[in-house]
Amino acid sequence: xxxxxxxxxxxxxxxxxxxxxxxxxxxxxxxxxxxxxxxxxxxxxxxxxxxxxxxxxxxxxxxxxxxxxxxxxxxxxxxxxxxxxxxxxxxxxxxxxxxxxxxxxxxxx
Numbered sequence: 001x002x003x004x005x006x007x008x009x010x011x012x013x014x015x016x017x018x019x020x021x022x023x024x025x026x027x028x029x030x031x032x033x034x035x036x037x038x039x040x041x042x043x044x045x046x047x048x049x050x051x052x053x054x055x056x057x058x059x060x061x062x063x064x065x066x067x068x069x070x071x072x073x074x075x076x077x078x079x080x081x082x083x084x085x086x087x088x089x090x091x092x093x094x095x096x097x098x099x100x101x102x103x104x105x106x107x108x109x
Contacts, residue, residue, distance in 0.1 A: 012103070024104045029069045031106035032077040037065045039084045054080050 008017075015030075016023035040050045040061075047061040054061065064072060064080075078088045095102045 025074065026069075028074055028104060028106055029072065029077060030067065032074065032081065033064055033067060033069055033072070035086075035106075035108060036077065036080050036084065039081075039086070040065070043084070054083050 010017055013023050013027045015026040020026060040047075045053065047058045047065070051058045051061045060071070063069075081088050
């Protein structure tokens with residue numbers, strides 16, 4: 001007997017697809033934390049060295065790198081990116097299609 005699996009088209013935000021509140025903020029925080037983790041790894045920083053650079057303690061670096069983001073605001077994550085030598089730019093762009101809901105994206109480049 002085979003069990004049929006049903007799927008659905010993603011909105012592009014897993015948190016929204018799961019019906020979580022503040023889905024846009026959760027996605028932004030996850031994407032920012034991913035970039036921070038990548039930068040820490042590329043620079044081959046230990047969690048202790050990263051903690052010193054970011055001005056937090058090592059357990060918070062560990063939480064950040066494991067995606068436990070409830071203690072981190074978007075602004076705080078921006079400051080971490082700055083401390084790691086990255087500029088953070090915020091752009092406001094009108095939607096190209098009026099019937100399509102506007103979205104928030106994190107772009108790396």
